[in-house]
Amino acid sequence: MSGKCYIARSSQTAARLLGEEMVIISAGDPRVFSLNEVATVIWEAADGRTPLDEIIADRVCAEFEVTPQVALKDAEELVQELSSHGILLVSDQPIVRPASPPRETP
Amino acid sequence: MTGLMQEISNRALELGVPLSVQLDLTYRCNERCVHCYLDHDDHGEMTTAEIKNLLDQLAEAGVLFLTLSGGEIMLRKDFFEILEHARALLFSIKLKTNAMLIREKEARRLRALGVHSIQISIYSHRPEVHDAITKVAGSLQRSVDAIRFLKSQGLNVSIANALMLRNISDYPGVKALGEELGVGVTMDPTITPKMDGDRSLLALGLNHSELVQVFRDESLIGNAEEFCAPPPKVSEDDLDSLPCSAGHTACYVSPYGDVYPCVQFPLPTGNVRTSKFLDIWRHSPQFEEVRSIKLRDMTSCSQCAHGGTCTRCPGLAYMEGNMRGPSSQDCEKSFARTGIPSANLLSRKASLAGLVQIQTLPTTARLVAATT
Numbered sequence: 001m002s003g004k005c006y007i008a009r010s011s012q013t014a015a016r017l018l019g020e021e022m023v024i025i026s027a028g029d030p031r032v033f034s035l036n037e038v039a040t041v042i043w044e045a046a047d048g049r050t051p052l053d054e055i056i057a058d059r060v061c062a063e064f065e066v067t068p069q070v071a072l073k074d075a076e077e078l079v080q081e082l083s084s085h086g087i088l089l090v091s092d093q094p095i096v097r098p099a100s101p102p103r104e105t106p
Numbered sequence: 107m108t109g110l111m112q113e114i115s116n117r118a119l120e121l122g123v124p125l126s127v128q129l130d131l132t133y134r135c136n137e138r139c140v141h142c143y144l145d146h147d148d149h150g151e152m153t154t155a156e157i158k159n160l161l162d163q164l165a166e167a168g169v170l171f172l173t174l175s176g177g178e179i180m181l182r183k184d185f186f187e188i189l190e191h192a193r194a195l196l197f198s199i200k201l202k203t204n205a206m207l208i209r210e211k212e213a214r215r216l217r218a219l220g221v222h223s224i225q226i227s228i229y230s231h232r233p234e235v236h237d238a239i240t241k242v243a244g245s246l247q248r249s250v251d252a253i254r255f256l257k258s259q260g261l262n263v264s265i266a267n268a269l270m271l272r273n274i275s276d277y278p279g280v281k282a283l284g285e286e287l288g289v290g291v292t293m294d295p296t297i298t299p300k301m302d303g304d305r306s307l308l309a310l311g312l313n314h315s316e317l318v319q320v321f322r323d324e325s326l327i328g329n330a331e332e333f334c335a336p337p338p339k340v341s342e343d344d345l346d347s348l349p350c351s352a353g354h355t356a357c358y359v360s361p362y363g364d365v366y367p368c369v370q371f372p373l374p375t376g377n378v379r380t381s382k383f384l385d386i387w388r389h390s391p392q393f394e395e396v397r398s399i400k401l402r403d404m405t406s407c408s409q410c411a412h413g414g415t416c417t418r419c420p421g422l423a424y425m426e427g428n429m430r431g432p433s434s435q436d437c438e439k440s441f442a443r444t445g446i447p448s449a450n451l452l453s454r455k456a457s458l459a460g461l462v463q464i465q466t467l468p469t470t471a472r473l474v475a476a477t478t
Contacts, residue, residue: 012220014198016170019121023114023170025198027220028262032111 007055007079007088008048008095015043026086033087038064038071039078046088048095052079118355123168124387126356128369131157131188132177133361137204137240139227141270141310143298144177151361154184156379158191160359163383165195175202175369177361180212189219198222202266205252206245213252217259224256225292228265231279239273253287263287269295269320270310281325295320296435299425301372311435317442334443337415344414345402352420353396357387367396371421373429396420399430406432410449412440 009015012027022040024033035043038060045055056071064071082088089095118125132151133144152160164172172192179185180203192199201216205226208216216224226249230236236246256263265287267273267280277293284291297311312320320326327333348354353367363379365386366372375393376386387393399420402408407418410432417440422433432450441447447455 013196014170014220014222015196016165016168018114018117018123018125018168018170021117025170025222027198027222028260032114034110034114 003092005052005076005079006048006050006091006094007042007046007052007083008091009043009046010087010089013087024087029085031085033082033085038066038074042075042078043082043088048089048091052076115351115355118168121168122388124164124355124357125169126171126173126351127164127169128173128175128356128358129157129160129164130175130177130359130361130369131179131182131185134181135176135178135204136181136206137178137242137245139229139240140272141239141268141297141307143300143307145301146177149362151182152363152379154187156363157184157188160363160378160383161188161192161195161197163378165197167384167387170198171200172197173200173202178206179203180207186215186219189216189221193219193221200225202227204240204245204249205256206242206248208252208255210255210258213255213259213261216256217261221261223262223264225264225266226253228267228280228283229270230273230276231283232276235273235276239270250283250287253289257288264290264292267291267293268297269293269312269316270297271312271316272310274312274316274320277320278325293320293326295439296419296422298370298422303425305425308435314438314442317439321439321443334445336444336446337412337440340401340411340413345408346400347414349399349401349418349420353393357393359383365390367393368421370419371396371424371429373421373424396429404430404432406448406450406453411446412437412444412448416440416448 010026013024015022015024017040020037022035022043024035041059041063042055045059052075053072056068056075060066060071060075061068079088079090083090115125132148133146134148135146179201182188189199199221201221201224203224203226228236228246228249229239233246237243253263265280265284267277269277281291295312295317297308299305299307321334322330324330352371356368358366358369359378360366363377365375365378365383367375373392373396375390378386401413407413407416410416416436418436419433420429422435423429423431426434432448434450437448437450441451
């Protein structure tokens with residue numbers, strides 16, 4: 001990836017922290033995903049407004065013993081994997097779409 | 107269960123997390139199914155605020171899989187408000203419904219809200235059979251129309267087909283209907299007694315010969331030789347195994363806030379109107395008792411050849427009178443599947459044989475003589 005990368009959680013996902021790992025399911029998909037501690041930090045920080053490199057610098061490198069280069073490379077692979085399953089939205093622009101499910105007037 | 111899902115369940119068990127909860131939003135219903143175990147009158151359902159508060163507590167407790175069921179869930183005017191709240195809390199939502207009130211607009215909203223799956227009850231592909239079971243004319247057509255609306259939104263829909271004497275010949279038709287609609291079909295011959303203990307509904311269930319027919323139908327069960335094989339010897343691991351997830355990683359909450367181990371296990375453990383959900387889950391003596399039961403503690407089942415493979419439901423056993431005892435419906439299923447009677451069936455046969463022993467009375471001649 002080159003340039004800024006913004007990530008947001010899809011509104012079609014369900015997620016819960018179980019111990020230190022995040023369990024994620026996408027609506028209609030029988031597969032279940034389990035994120036380790038580091039991936040969970042990235043998932044929780046995926047608000048669509050914070051660039052991925054900032055998430056790595058401010059959250060991942062601050063909490064775990066890992067260099068920014070290694071962490072960013074691993075994070076990019078994670079983002080690609082999760083976006084291919086529709087769990088994360090990825091853009092080179094901030095993602096303004098709300099992360100929570102949309103509300104509709106009855 | 108997949109390997110990862112099994113790992114997640116094991117982890118939830120270790121951590122004491124209720125991974126799955128079924129919440130019945132109402133017992134009211136717009137159908138009157140002949141085999142339904144519920145009392146459809148409203149005896150004081152939780153309010154919208156109470157349900158939202160409960161959902162907050164369930165999320166905090168670690169619940170991921172939330173099944174919303176009833177009664178008919180869409181009879182609650184606040185159904186979508188509840189659903190929106192639940193999705194904002196990131197539950198994976200499964201809906202159980204007859205879908206009679208789902209049209210295009212509702213299907214669109216369910217899609218937008220990220221509902222994981224929707225299970226719809228269909229009893230037959232023939233209106234005269236389905237509608238006679240639901241006691242609502244036109245109900246099959248409405249439910250099938252709803253399936254089409256939901257599928258057109260790309261939602262994950264499945265059909266639940268309860269098998270009874272009155273619809274047993276129709277399951278191939280339901281299966282074909284599922285294929286035509288592009289949805290999976292699950293079939294279940296279990297009939298649940300009424301929650302007040304009335305067992306009369308069980309007469310609607312399949313007899314041995316129909317169960318045998320179902321368990322030999324390779325279009326349902328795959329390889330019959332494998333499926334109906336005699337059970338392997340019960341191992342030490344089997345004896346230490348837990349009966350099912352009820353009370354361990356799963357529980358049920360009624361529309362009135364009562365918490366039970368499972369919808370089919372009406373052992374009262376507490377009420378969320380008077381106690382915090384987590385206090386009930388963690389500290390209720392009833393939950394502690396349910397969690398303490400292992401196969402080796404069960405007098406009949408621990409001696410049974412089917413001990414390691416039986417689908418024994420502890421809730422049905424409880425409703426039979428003993429949560430450590432056998433569930434006769436599951437004994438019948440194991441017998442129909444393998445041709446090998448369970449320990450419970452054998453002991454019942456032995457005691458029945460004792461009850462009807464006939465022998466010549468040595469005094470008959472004298473009694474006759476005395477009366478003439």
